[in-house]
Amino acid sequence: MADLLVIQSGGCTAAMNASLAGVMRSAARSRRIARVLGSYRGVLGLLRGELIDLSEQRLDLDRVRHTPAALLGSARHRLLPDDIDRALDTIRRLDVRFVHVIGGNDSADTGHRLATAAAERGYELFVVTIPKTVDNDLPETDHTPGYGSAARFVAQAVMDAGRDTESISSVDPVKIIEIGGRDAGWLTIAAGVGRRDEQDAPHLMYIPETPFSVEGFLDDVQRTFDRHGRAVIALSEAVRDRNGVYIHANGSDLYTDSFGHRQLGGVAAMLCDRVAHDLGIKAKFDKPGTIQRMLTACHSTVDLDEAERLGTAAVERVLAGVTNRMVTLHRVSDDPYHCDIDDAHLHAIANRVRTVPAEFVTDDGHAITSAFRRYAEPLIGAALPDYPRLARRFITIPSSIV
Structure with missing residues (x-):
């Protein structure tokens, strides 16, 4: 023995x-x-x-x-x-x-x-x-x-954050949700599993596999805001520019591990500032951090x-x-x-990375395809909730008191 x-x-x-x-x-x-x-x-x-x-x-x-x-x-x-x-x-x-x-x-x-x-x-x-x-x-x-449970958290969180923004878009019309993932966008695109129509969140997604431009991002937000009166964005913490450089990462020795990985986080806050400054639209962000990877609920x-x-x-x-x-x-x-x-x-396997296949996201990168839905839905377990939405049919108020 x-x-x-x-x-x-x-x-x-x-x-x-x-x-x-x-x-x-x-x-x-x-x-x-x-x-x-x-x-x-x-x-x-x-x-x-x-x-x-x-x-x-x-x-x-x-x-x-x-x-x-x-x-x-x-x-x-x-x-x-x-x-x-x-x-x-x-x-x-x-x-x-x-x-x-x-x-x-x-x-x-x-x-x-x-x-x-x-x-x-x-x-x-x-x-x-x-x-x-x-x-x-x-x-x-x-x-x-670990992915199935975290993907379920992300999908549910973005669905619910989307309904919150929809409810109070007159006050907080733009919300950026910063999602984990050091080298690949698998967790970020899980946000799309709960989206059933164009009103649902996320309206925009950004993953490390697609080069990120702040200017392009601002154009996307403005266009989405003009269309829906709000924008809910699923954003990978690891988005990079066309040269492969992180848009935001902590480069200090204290926040770099022995494998050379820098701690990521903070890109959503920076982009909220840009939305407010450049577009004049109020923006907030949510950053689940470590809770997204281990919430037993x-x-x-x-x-x-x-x-x-x-x-x-x-x-x-x-x-x-x-x-x-x-x-x-x-x-x-x-x-x-x-x-x-x-x-x-x-x-x-050691020190290698499998990125998101191109066939799992739409050409513009902002939505998942049916191929990814088939891949991901079995992994997250029970079906996600299906929320109703009111038809905006307002009653006619009489011109005089009856």
């Missing part, structure tokens, strides 16, 4: 702990696994010797499954050569033979480095990572756990189920001798929706 080590890494999600529950359930059924160890705060726990014996804790795995964020704690840390030596030394001393990293692009890099280094040193270690990111930007998989049951299935499958694969791979989702059918579980080599 040998130990299994599980690490949660990177930005947290509403479904991340469902994968942890899947790992723990599956490991508990195996006679080849002595203990399930958890690394406290991502790979940093492995480097610091801060490991938790999860097998001795009487955890209700159904409660774990529905807990947001990372039960083990998370971190962003890129393994350096000295880090790898220290990590493998701890792994060998504990007789850990199985490792799972639950995370995204950078976490795939961590898993790949550990698996490659162990093989080079002749230590038998089986590493299978489990995908997780609300950005939905991992290659080799149909989608990633917006859990997608499909998301949780798939996250746990992938955790279970990852354990099955390491026990079968698979290493340096990530478990993936392969879509078999849209209706009825079903995904099989497969796996892909970490070299094809």
Whole structure:
């Protein structure tokens, strides 16, 4: 028997702990696994010797499954050569033979480095990572756990913000909703899933895949305001100009992680100022921030189920001798929706990004296509609400008192 080590890494999600529950359930059924160890705060726990014996804790795995964020704690840390030596030394001393990293692009890099280094040193270690990111930007998989729940939040939030703006457009006619996503616009275009006609929000969408121009943006807002008397905009925090430069990002060392990623955020506030200054139209913004990625009120049951299935499958694969791979989702059918579980080599995933395909957005970039709707609707779970709208038929007031 040998130990299994599980690490949660990177930005947290509403479904991340469902994968942890899947790992723990599956490991508990195996006679080849002595203990399930958890690394406290991502790979940093492995480097610091801060490991938790999860097998001795009487955890209700159904409660774990529905807990947001990372039960083990998370971190962003890129393994350096000295880090790898220290990590493998701890792994060998504990007789850990199985490792799972639950995370995204950078976490795939961590898993790949550990698996490659162990093989080079002749230590038998089986590493299978489990995908997780609300950005939905991992290659080799149909989608990633965490995306369905976050997409549901975004779709619902923009629908409701749209109705708020419609109700009080005489006071606050323009609203910009700044949506997460470091390199791709998957989460931003989820805003379009709740739009059923041209009155519904969002009226405009902007994603990193399409070069952004402040002047073009202002023209779009003015045109939309002239048409509807309001404008609700879904804006990716990562929009870039034609040279690939972020419109707004914090470049200080304090807000740049070890992978070189700068903290994004603030572009909506800047654009609200431009709308007010250049167009003379009052504008407000909403910035959900981290809440969009982990609000359990917006859990997608499909998301949780798939996250746990992938955790279970990852354990099955390491026990079968698979290493340096990530478990993936392969879509078999849209209706009825079903995904099989497969796996892909970490070299094809680590530090790579899958952007939004052109066929998922209209030519002007401001609306989703039926292809994206077919893709996304099964992932967000139950159907979104369908709100009524009053016909504006005003009664005639008599010219004199009856």
